[in-house]
Amino acid sequence: MDVMREANRREVAGEDIIHMEVGQPATPAPRAARERVVQAMAEHNLGYTLSLGLPELRERIAAYLEARYGVDVGPERIVVTAGSSAGFVLAFLAVLDHGDSFGLPSPGYPCYRQILKALGFRPHLIETSGAGRWMPTVADVEALGASGAAGLLLASPNNPTGTMTRGARLKELAKTCARQGLWLISDEIYHGLEYEAAAETALAYSDSAIVVNSFSKYFSMTGWRVGWLVVPEALTRTIERLAQNLYIAPPTVSQVAALGAFDGIDELEEIKSRYARNRSLLLNELPPAGLSNVLPADGAFYLYADVRDLTDDSAAFAQAMLREIGVATTPGMDFDPERGRSYLRLSYAGAEREMREAARRIAAWLKTR
């Protein structure tokens, strides 16, 4: 946040800033989504919807999941939420009791631990390693179960690292959660944005997993605040009551836009191919320039660079990079309080031209240090 504020301040002051600190697409919602909204402005009242969301949208999401992963969950298990953020609040409140602890791999998205704390629960951080592609191991999950924690959050592709877990390893993790009596909450918000192998849903290996997803990233609709949960049948009634009381319903206009977004897949695939080009460009240019410890992340739009050879304070490093060459990045401490001092997250959601310019500036800058 500090870097973001400072980057915006400098931009307003006229500096030419490249934003590699932001966690959102630079594109609007697909045209098909925006057209639906224009139409709705003339035709719909847009009052409260049902708490679980527009039935038509729940069906469309279920069909999408079936087409994409071959899993048949049915619309009854889909809960439309105000972004995945509201989905996490609902999921945690549905399965946790006051004081319960919940396993969070670290580095990870910082809001997980903040949401848990705000609601009276306890984050239980699990240190992962770059060698293990920043994913917990089966031993980690067994230790988590033994600690008495209530569940595990898994994000694949992960933020900030972009790394994924799939196949046998994902299956083993899901089975271990089941064996240990741990809830598995799977954050699949970066699904659709993967560049090597396809992401797999936890639902392929678990009927009791709670899947969190959103129209924010692949669908390029961050500000719309619309996402969804897939919940086990036994939880739908609890979640419905919580949603009804805490939120009444997700934003109607955004649900209408989300329906339209499914007709904009071609446009979204084009945006994704830009991310893919940005990713290749950075993976080609950064290592020879001196930013060499970069794991070639599988998905999302992030690279998590190990900068320990360059600094032992990534926050100061990021500030200097912003001040001296106008490239904004996010220090790792936001995602991993301790070890993050040696890491930097670079988002490649921006324009291709900007990524090229960023690589150029970083190369020139590292030469002078």
Place this chain on the structure above:
Amino acid sequence: MDVMREANRREVAGEDIIHMEVGQPATPAPRAARERVVQAMAEHNLGYTLSLGLPELRERIAAYLEARYGVDVGPERIVVTAGSSAGFVLAFLAVLDHGDSFGLPSPGYPCYRQILKALGFRPHLIETSGAGRWMPTVADVEALGASGAAGLLLASPNNPTGTMTRGARLKELAKTCARQGLWLISDEIYHGLEYEAAAETALAYSDSAIVVNSFSKYFSMTGWRVGWLVVPEALTRTIERLAQNLYIAPPTVSQVAALGAFDGIDELEEIKSRYARNRSLLLNELPPAGLSNVLPADGAFYLYADVRDLTDDSAAFAQAMLREIGVATTPGMDFDPERGRSYLRLSYAGAEREMREAARRIAAWLKTR
């Protein structure tokens, strides 16, 4: 909710149902709001906004409060939220610790107590009386303070009763909260919809009150999920962090629509004059028809009828009314678990023609009972 579901089922089955059970306007957002949205579809990315909301909207709300009530709170104290529902979540989490109790006048909006419970807090119900226009007394607030509760929620106009508190009485309540060290959360979501005297904001009598408001009711934008808080300066940072972590930001498209809504006041005043006509119509027609214990509510779009002469089970009564004459209403138990058995809430947010027809049906029906 049961009545609403049953009413919708019957409607789908072809019955001619009059919806006096719904708590929302039958109208869309004002034209000026919808036009802004259409324009934004072409011009804006609609990414995440700042967590406290679009600066322009915070300024517009502050200006509105100043024009409306003559209070100068400044944009810094305005927090844009995803409906007032999210505002309550933020306000409760900001001021309460686990297990704290919070005073809720009863009858009242049922989500207050559900939100408190879901978040690990305890509702402390305060029985109010029709004779006291369903508002707590100074003695009630003193007793609340003595009980160790953390605060008081005040809603004026109130849902389900439509009654208000203002002037010396509101001032006394605010001062008593201050004296007792109680947080005062003032739900002002029905402000703008008052038919006798103007509603007054708690801010007129308290600098430390937290005011909750929304574009849902007066602005006719329920499904948009956009509202605001006015918070004391000392709480803004806490609320900003909570909002950032729990929600990231309120829906951008809805914030844009809200900005436009301020240019649609003429249209909103027309909608309000329809409510006023509906209210007069029902207050003229219902008592001679036999629904006589109706307090002439000051605001919102509800009448809370005392039906103890007609039934000792308002839920069964409402079901019978729906089944036999197709008029859907809400039994009082939703708002007041015990005494609500003798009350019925009637919403007059619908069309004038429907209200006339409802009065006719109710009169004919009561004659046969």
